[in-house]
Amino acid sequence: MLSRFASDYGMLLVLLLLCALCSWVTWAEQHPTGAAAGEGLAADVVERFGSSARVIVVARASQEDAAFADALRAGLASSGVTVLATVKGDPADARRALQQGAQKGDRLDVIACNQATAEWAVFDDLEGEFPQLGQPVVVMPRSYWWPNFLKPDNLLNVANQIVVIAILAIGMTMVIITAGIDLSVGSLIALSACVLALLIRDVAGAENAGTTGMVLACLGGMAVCGLVGAFSGVMVAVFAIPPFIATLAMMLVASGLAFILAEGQSIYQLPAQFIWLGRGTDLLGIPNAVLLMAVLYIVAHVVMTQTALGRYIYAVGGNPEAARLSGVPVRRVLVFVYTICGVLAGLGGVVTASQLKSGLPTYGLMYELYVIAAVVVGGTSLSGGEGKILGTLIGAFIIAVIQNGMNLTGVESYTQKVVLGMVILGAVLLDMLKKRGGGLFRRGRSAG
Amino acid sequence: MVKPGFRLGYTPCMIGPQSTYDRSAGIPLLVMAGMDKSFPGVRALREVDLTLQAGEVLALVGENGAGKSTLIKVLSGAHLPDAGTIRIDGQAVVIANPIDAQRAGVAVIYQEFNLVPSLSARENIFLGQERTRAGFVRHRDEHRRAAALFGRVGVQIDPDAPCRSLTVAQQQVVEIAKALSLDARIIVMDEPSATLTGQEVTRLFAIIRELRDQGIGVVYISHRLEEVFEIADRVMVMRDGEHIATRPVGDVTRDDLIEMMVGRKLENEFPTRRAAVGEPRLVVRNLSRGDKVRGVSFSVRAGEVVALTGLVGAGRTETARLVFGADRPDGGSIELDGKPLRIRNPRDAIRRGICLLTEDRKAQGLVLGLSARENFALPNLPQLSRAGFVKRREERAGFARYVDALRIKIPHAEQLTRNLSGGNQQKVVLAKWLASNSEVVIFDEPTRGIDVGAKYEIYLLINELAEQGKAILMISSELPEVLGMSDRILVMHEGRITGEIPDGAEATQEQIMTLAVG
Numbered sequence: 033m034l035s036r037f038a039s040d041y042g043m044l045l046v047l048l049l050l051c052a053l054c055s056w057v058t059w060a061e062q063h064p065t066g067a068a069a070g071e072g073l074a075a076d077v078v079e080r081f082g083s084s085a086r087v088i089v090v091a092r093a094s095q096e097d098a099a100f101a102d103a104l105r106a107g108l109a110s111s112g113v114t115v116l117a118t119v120k121g122d123p124a125d126a127r128r129a130l131q132q133g134a135q136k137g138d139r140l141d142v143i144a145c146n147q148a149t150a151e152w153a154v155f156d157d158l159e160g161e162f163p164q165l166g167q168p169v170v171v172m173p174r175s176y177w178w179p180n181f182l183k184p185d186n187l188l189n190v191a192n193q194i195v196v197i198a199i200l201a202i203g204m205t206m207v208i209i210t211a212g213i214d215l216s217v218g219s220l221i222a223l224s225a226c227v228l229a230l231l232i233r234d235v236a237g238a239e240n241a242g243t244t245g246m247v248l249a250c251l252g253g254m255a256v257c258g259l260v261g262a263f264s265g266v267m268v269a270v271f272a273i274p275p276f277i278a279t280l281a282m283m284l285v286a287s288g289l290a291f292i293l294a295e296g297q298s299i300y301q302l303p304a305q306f307i308w309l310g311r312g313t314d315l316l317g318i319p320n321a322v323l324l325m326a327v328l329y330i331v332a333h334v335v336m337t338q339t340a341l342g343r344y345i346y347a348v349g350g351n352p353e354a355a356r357l358s359g360v361p362v363r364r365v366l367v368f369v370y371t372i373c374g375v376l377a378g379l380g381g382v383v384t385a386s387q388l389k390s391g392l393p394t395y396g397l398m399y400e401l402y403v404i405a406a407v408v409v410g411g412t413s414l415s416g417g418e419g420k421i422l423g424t425l426i427g428a429f430i431i432a433v434i435q436n437g438m439n440l441t442g443v444e445s446y447t448q449k450v451v452l453g454m455v456i457l458g459a460v461l462l463d464m465l466k467k468r469g470g471g472l473f474r475r476g477r478s479a480g
Numbered sequence: 481m482v483k484p485g486f487r488l489g490y491t492p493c494m495i496g497p498q499s500t501y502d503r504s505a506g507i508p509l510l511v512m513a514g515m516d517k518s519f520p521g522v523r524a525l526r527e528v529d530l531t532l533q534a535g536e537v538l539a540l541v542g543e544n545g546a547g548k549s550t551l552i553k554v555l556s557g558a559h560l561p562d563a564g565t566i567r568i569d570g571q572a573v574v575i576a577n578p579i580d581a582q583r584a585g586v587a588v589i590y591q592e593f594n595l596v597p598s599l600s601a602r603e604n605i606f607l608g609q610e611r612t613r614a615g616f617v618r619h620r621d622e623h624r625r626a627a628a629l630f631g632r633v634g635v636q637i638d639p640d641a642p643c644r645s646l647t648v649a650q651q652q653v654v655e656i657a658k659a660l661s662l663d664a665r666i667i668v669m670d671e672p673s674a675t676l677t678g679q680e681v682t683r684l685f686a687i688i689r690e691l692r693d694q695g696i697g698v699v700y701i702s703h704r705l706e707e708v709f710e711i712a713d714r715v716m717v718m719r720d721g722e723h724i725a726t727r728p729v730g731d732v733t734r735d736d737l738i739e740m741m742v743g744r745k746l747e748n749e750f751p752t753r754r755a756a757v758g759e760p761r762l763v764v765r766n767l768s769r770g771d772k773v774r775g776v777s778f779s780v781r782a783g784e785v786v787a788l789t790g791l792v793g794a795g796r797t798e799t800a801r802l803v804f805g806a807d808r809p810d811g812g813s814i815e816l817d818g819k820p821l822r823i824r825n826p827r828d829a830i831r832r833g834i835c836l837l838t839e840d841r842k843a844q845g846l847v848l849g850l851s852a853r854e855n856f857a858l859p860n861l862p863q864l865s866r867a868g869f870v871k872r873r874e875e876r877a878g879f880a881r882y883v884d885a886l887r888i889k890i891p892h893a894e895q896l897t898r899n900l901s902g903g904n905q906q907k908v909v910l911a912k913w914l915a916s917n918s919e920v921v922i923f924d925e926p927t928r929g930i931d932v933g934a935k936y937e938i939y940l941l942i943n944e945l946a947e948q949g950k951a952i953l954m955i956s957s958e959l960p961e962v963l964g965m966s967d968r969i970l971v972m973h974e975g976r977i978t979g980e981i982p983d984g985a986e987a988t989q990e991q992i993m994t995l996a997v998g
Contacts, residue, residue: 338870347854347858353843354847358826358912359858417849
């Protein structure tokens with residue numbers, strides 16, 4: 033049923049359009065660097081100048097340039113080209129290499145550079161300064177046109193930026209589907225980060241903490257947040273306190289607790305390996321946190337679509353009384369979704385602490401609003417009963433892509449906020465238009 | 481025990497006092513000619529004619545889906561007809577939207593009132609047409625006018641009382657007053673008696689007669705044929721979008737009406753049941769809850785259909801909710817098949833084999849935002865899942881079986897229940913409970929708002945369940961249904977069982993009414 037898919041995941045189209053827009057505005061000339069560029073240039077040189085050419089390789093001292101230079105030299109050498117010298121430094125080094133060559137009286141055919149080194153002033157007047165070398169040509173890897181947005185590094189960066197918000201958004205989606213809301217998630221990030229940092233510093237051995245210690249500390253942080261979530265859930269399910277109020281209260285409590293635990297300061301005595309989750313990239317260069325996010329979304333999607341629990345969540349949101357009279361354990365379901373939301377916020381705190389290698393009570397400030405925005409933009413209705421987990425993922429990416437696009441085009445951060453707000457409004461309006469079949473205005477109850 | 485099918489027409493239908501309005505002027509108040517309206521896939525109105533005289537009550541009857549609502553929506557401006565003309569007082573009018581209808585003097589009062597509960601009666605009456613001077617509301621003027629309108633229909637209501645403090649019947653009067661304040665000359669009432677007690681219905685009829693005698697034309701839509709005979713001057717029958725006939729009520733019998741509505745002779749309104757009645761399965765002792773249920777005890781045997789009847793507010797639904805675990809009793813005990821039960825919530829009850837089909841299917845029976853299939857599966861998920869995962873194929877197969885068995889009309893299983901007709905919604909509710917294979921089935925007003933044809937199908941189902949040895953408790957306010965379907969009748973009044981009639985076949989309406997009023 034294509035129409036059902038389109039209405040459920042219509043925001044996918046918006047996301048693709050935004051990606052297209054970002055690609056268009058960041059369309060730029062790309063100058064390749066690194067090993068691949070070196071290999072390419074080597075092949076190029078051999079093709080243009082033959083294998084009897086005599087070459088000097090010029091690169092800067094950085095790691096990436098070194099890779100470029102090494103690959104270039106290897107490529108050239110394997111084709112029989114004579115590499116007279118390999119410069120990895122600054123223009124003065126290049127000048128020395130040229131002078132040496134000139135003194136020896138060698139003929140020089142090619143000066144192989146990358147885009148940066150080709151600009152050096154030392155190559156401006158080769159004929160005048162080094163006439164003995166012949167007429168060497170300065171070559172560099174061919175440039176091509178490609179959007180900065182679509183560079184693999186940038187795309188991974190987009191995913192990485194949104195990881196914490198996306199993880200929190202899973203729990204928030206479930207809560208919103210039950211016609212509730214959880215304003216405490218931002219504070220829970222801080223609480224979790226502070227709890228786990230405290231545990232690592234004071235119990236597990238600070239910078240010398242082992243993996244078990246770190247893992248247990250993280251679980252401890254998540255458990256504390258789960259308890260807070262469960263408490264909110266009980267307030268909502270048993271005492272019928274409006275979710276807005278219950279979670280608002282917990283937001284303040286959790287934030288206060290975080291500050292108390294951290295004594296208002298940063299807890300930074302964490303081992304170096306702790307950044308594995310937040311900054312590590314083990315598989316194909318994909319950040320570990322992004323992989324975690326992907327796995328969580330798959331699990332959540334399966335739970336919401338294939339399990340009885342998922343059905344119960346939708347039923348409780350759609351009509352809690354009818355659900356109860358159909359045997360759905362409404363209270364249990366409500367407590368569950370708020371607990372899960374807390375646990376996932378705790379996990380978000382773990383990722384944040386891992387990214388920044390410290391626990392601060394100021395983490396996660398205002399995050400709940402972005403999380404709610406992601407959920408709503410993804411198509412979930414605040415009145416409950418409907419919404420898709422994968423839709424939330426799309427919503428989170430829409431926010432991330434917009435921010436990334438604005439960063440790449442140099443929009444200043446205050447303006448970014450304005451734009452983000454307007455885009456969120458526009459995305460939801462678009463979604464409602466689609467759902468109402470083209471009717472823009474709120475249809476008053478007709479006489480029917 | 482063999483339960484013979486009930487013959488129709490056992491109760492002569494009383495015809496009420498006739499109109500005193502002078503209709504000698506001749507020009508009909510309202511003439512709708514050749515109304516045609518189609519929706520995607522269905523032709524809802526097929527050149528329908530309707531004539532309404534001033535000072536007359538015209539009853540509009542027909543099965544669900546006959547086209548009554550569509551016709552009224554065309555009149556009230558909610559739908560644009562594809563063809564047809566409307567004349568009021570002989571003048572052709574175009575009604576393209578509700579404002580046009582209002583200007584033409586048409587007012588429709590629906591079952592779900594258009595009142596704001598927190599505002600007072602007079603504020604609701606003058607909503608949108610407040611009487612102001614320089615922007616300030618003239619409260620005393622509104623108060624006076626509201627009181628005058630209430631006086632016109634002969635009812636005393638405090639104009640400043642907030643609507644949510646008024647009874648359903650009083651709210652209905654507010655709606656009528658609102659219609660009168662807009663100088664409505666044609667008032668359409670859609671199932672007005674559905675939520676009223678017997679006394680309130682009597683008062684409503686008095687109001688309608690008052691309006692009629694003042695020259696207003698009333699269109700009265702109802703499924704209760706006895707009411708038609710009591711209040712209407714003429715009755716118009718629709719079927720499948722067509723106007724079948726319009727007759728003065730003196731010229732037709734109930735049988736005739738049913739035959740015209742259904743299109744065939746209904747031999748028996750209630751099907752024959754051959755169920756062997758066995759041992760008591762559900763035994764309830766001294767159930768109490770506050771004021772509403774006071775020491776109720778009864779039993780239901782296997783294969784038996786026990787009717788629980790009484791006036792609205794007698795405590796029948798409250799009792800059923802206690803048995804089902806929807807509310808907690810203050811005292812008393814429940815036994816199923818000899819074993820005492822501790823039921824703390826509906827989930828417990830369902831697990832033990834008791835199910836309740838609620839009175840209000842939209843608010844309590846279905847999650848309207850979910851599909852028919854999902855609603856069907858909801859109470860049955862424990863059986864339909866393994867390790868928490870739903871067995872999709874079994875679910876779909878099960879649902880398809882019931883769609884066939886109950887003849888549920890849906891285009892596909894994913895159809896949202898919100899978009900189904902009332903009768904089909906009720907069938908989805910039935911399907912989901914039948915699939916739960918409960919041993920005790922409690923029906924609360926199972927055929928409310930359902931047309932004659934579909935009612936018969938539901939009675940057949942109830943019989944089938946009884947023949948399978950299940951214990952059936954049927955709450956009903958429709959005395960013909962109670963007399964026609966039950967083996968035993970329990971009558972409640974103000975929280976207590978005032979009487980038990982052991983043989984449903986021999987009972988009379990008078991007996992029941994006597995017990996029902998305490």
